[in-house]
Amino acid sequence: MSNYGQNDPNQPYDPNNSGGNDPYGQQGQQGQQPQYGHQYGQQGYGAAPSYDPNTPGGYAGAGPAQESKKAQTALYLSIGGICCGLLSIAGIVMGVQAKTEIKNSGGQLxxxxxxxxxxxxxxVFLVLGVIGNILYWMSR
Structure with a gap:
């Protein structure tokens, strides 16, 4: 029967394995650290990516760029301004807000x-609506 991986129970425990009976087949040298993975003092994997709560996924550069829903809604409202002038005003305001959000998104929107x-x-629809109202009220 083999004693591989077992220490002699009659001998005191030697944490430095100075007796040379390394159960893993390596000759131990007193005071020397094992050579696993990275050496002490060497660079590891590098810094973790920075967390940004304003980006999708939470980390900078996470995920592909998404289209701004506010820009889409602003376009619909502006086109709806042909029926009602108040919608064109709402479309202009949302368009300006969407441009600001897109500019500040860092390429995510x-x-x-x-x-x-x-x-x-x-x-254009707002100006046409104002001109149309002026002409209408002048003709009365």
């Missing part, structure tokens, strides 16, 4: 062109 279109379309 897209839809800047939709927000810009909402501002332009809402402005």
């Amino acid at each position: 897209t839809g800047d062109s939709k927000a810009q279109a909402a501002i332009i379309i809402g402005s």
Whole structure:
């Protein structure tokens, strides 16, 4: 029978294994640390990514860019301004808010062109509505 992996129970415990009977087949040397993984003082895996609660997933660069829902809604409201002038005002305000959010998102939000279109379309419909009302009330 083999004594592999077992120490002699009649001998006192030697934490440095100076007797040379290493059960793992390595010759132990007193005072020397085992050579596992990284050496002491060497660089490990690197720094963890920084946490950002404003980005999807919580970490910078997590996930693909998403289209701004506010820009989409602003565009719909601005187009709806053809029926009601108040919708074009709401579309302009939401378009400006969407552009600000997209600019401050650090590339996580897209839809800047939709927000810009909402501002332009809402402005055009608002001006046309004002001119139409002026002409209507002047003709009476």
